[in-house]
Amino acid sequence: MTPIGHSLRSAAADLGDHGPRRIILVGDGEDTCAPPEPCDVAQELAATGIDLVIDAIGFRVDDAARAQLQCIARVTHGSYSDAADAGSLTRGLDASARSALTPYALSGRPVTGGVTCASAPVLAPGQFRDRMAYGEERWYRATVRPGQALRFSGSVIPRDDWEAPTSVRADIHLPGRAALWGTETSVEDRWAQVLSAGVESPRLRWDETQPGAETAQACAKLTNKVKTSTPSDVEVAVDLAGQAVSPDGTPDTSTNTSSATDAQPAAPAGSTGLSPVRPASSNVTSAGSLAALAAAAAIGLMMPLAARAALRRRKERS
Numbered sequence: 001m002t003p004i005g006h007s008l009r010s011a012a013a014d015l016g017d018h019g020p021r022r023i024i025l026v027g028d029g030e031d032t033c034a035p036p037e038p039c040d041v042a043q044e045l046a047a048t049g050i051d052l053v054i055d056a057i058g059f060r061v062d063d064a065a066r067a068q069l070q071c072i073a074r075v076t077h078g079s080y081s082d083a084a085d086a087g088s089l090t091r092g093l094d095a096s097a098r099s100a101l102t103p104y105a106l107s108g109r110p111v112t113g114g115v116t117c118a119s120a121p122v123l124a125p126g127q128f129r130d131r132m133a134y135g136e137e138r139w140y141r142a143t144v145r146p147g148q149a150l151r152f153s154g155s156v157i158p159r160d161d162w163e164a165p166t167s168v169r170a171d172i173h174l175p176g177r178a179a180l181w182g183t184e185t186s187v188e189d190r191w192a193q194v195l196s197a198g199v200e201s202p203r204l205r206w207d208e209t210q211p212g213a214e215t216a217q218a219c220a221k222l223t224n225k226v227k228t229s230t231p232s233d234v235e236v237a238v239d240l241a242g243q244a245v246s247p248d249g250t251p252d253t254s255t256n257t258s259s260a261t262d263a264q265p266a267a268p269a270g271s272t273g274l275s276p277v278r279p280a281s282s283n284v285t286s287a288g289s290l291a292a293l294a295a296a297a298a299i300g301l302m303m304p305l306a307a308r309a310a311l312r313r314r315k316e317r318s
Contacts (some may be wrong), residue, residue, distance in 0.1 A: 002031035003114035005041040024093060025059055025072065027081075030065040046076050054078045057092040068081070074229060076301070077159050090280050104157050106192060106233050113138025117219035123238045130159060132156070132224040133231040140220045142238045147207045147245035147252065151181075153198030155220035155235040162195075162226050169223040170197040172209060174216060181183040181218065195226055203242050280284060 002119040004027060031038045039060055054076040056069035066082070073080040083089035088305035110130035114120035132138055144150050156168050168186035184199040201218065209216050226232055244252040 003289065004031040004038040004072075005036040006033065008038060008041045008045065008054070008072070009036075012050075015052070017048075017050050017118050021053070023052065023054045024097070025056045025063060025069065026093070027056065027069050027090070029059060029061060029066055036183040038068055039075060042072040042075045046297070052076060052146075056080045056241065057089065059083045059089055062110060071113070072252045075284065106235065107158060108235050108237075111140070111144055113140050113206055113222065116141065117141065117175070117221075120219060123236075125239050126237070128236045128238075130234045131231045131235055132222070132234050134227045135222060137221055137223050138234075138236075140222070140238070141217045142220065142240075143215050144201075144240065144245035145206045145215050145252070146204050146209060146247075147243050149203045149241045150218050151198070151237075151239040151241055152182075152201075152202045152220040153196060153237050155194050155196040156224055156226045157194055157233045158228045159232060160231055163229050165225075166195065166227055167223075167225040169221075170199045170227070171221045171223070172199055172201045173219040174201075174204075175219065175220065176210070194226050197222075200241065206247050207244075 008023070008025070010022050017024070019060040030217075031132055041118060044097050045054075054072050055078040055241065056073040058066050058069050058080070060083070061069065066080075070080045072078070083092050106129055107252065109260040111121055111128040111130055113130055113132075115137070117139050119159070120141045122143065124143045125142075128140075130138060140152070142150055142152070150172055152170055154168060156182075166186075168185050171180055172182040173179040182199040182201040184197050186195045186197045204216055204218075220238070222234065224232065224234070246252050
């Protein structure tokens with residue numbers, strides 16, 4: 001006998017109705033005691049407004065039992081995973097337990113990215129939040145002065161479990177320039193249920209600005225390839241690194257930089273080489289996952305401001 005529906009009601013009652021709660025449901029077969037139907041019970045619990053998430057793990061289940069468990073997880077914004085043996089069952093339980101202990105705290109000012117560079121909002125350095133569906137692209141703009149580099153990152157925080165393969169991509173474009181100014185694909189952190197991508201452009205040169213202009217508006221694009229059934233929350237961060245310079249290459253002291261440790265003059269106007277992509281400033285303390293940092297460091301780029309913040313912020317919940 002597999003009384004899943006009754007078990008869910010009993011477990012929810014034992015947990016009470018105050019604060020966030022999580023149930024980890026391990027099923028080895030289809031509910032044979034319905035009614036009540038397990039997914040109907042999960043929907044009833046979700047409809048009460050209580051903060052309850054149900055993660056489901058199917059242990060050597062058939063298609064019918066899998067569909068039943070997936071439905072329970074979906075309606076309560078939990079995750080589902082298959083377990084074919086004791087090892088995969090242990091990994092599934094471990095992942096659900098870590099998710100319960102380290103829930104993600106979304107932050108930033110609301111913003112809606114544009115569908116093109118021309119329609120994109122212009123963002124000052126800071127952190128923002130948006131929402132994106134699977135396959136969507138969002139554009140954002142930032143004003144850059146010669147001598148400065150643009151740091152841009154995006155972190156997708158799925159509400160539901162996601163399907164592999166998956167990725168998040170961050171690109172930076174400079175209007176009038178055919179090639180990408182910078183690009184990077186995702187770093188996945190299953191511990192925090194966050195997928196992030198961060199990129200830092202070369203420093204802007206004076207000969208890359210429009211005639212008579214003292215700044216350029218770089219366009220940053222975020223592509224969400226995290227396949228979920230509902231749109232995901234997204235954190236976007238914009239930062240400027242490096243000291244702005246005058247046309248002769250001397251520091252422009254009238255402009256403050258957002259990263260003081262990067263305040264090094266860039267090449268003067270007329271220089272032919274682009275500055276290489278440099279590691280982001282280390283003056284931001286990061287407690288992000290080793291996997292995320294190692295993957296970013298492997299291409300010579302530490303996760304920039306928001307991606308690192310996205311992987312370090314946890315909100316302690318009882």
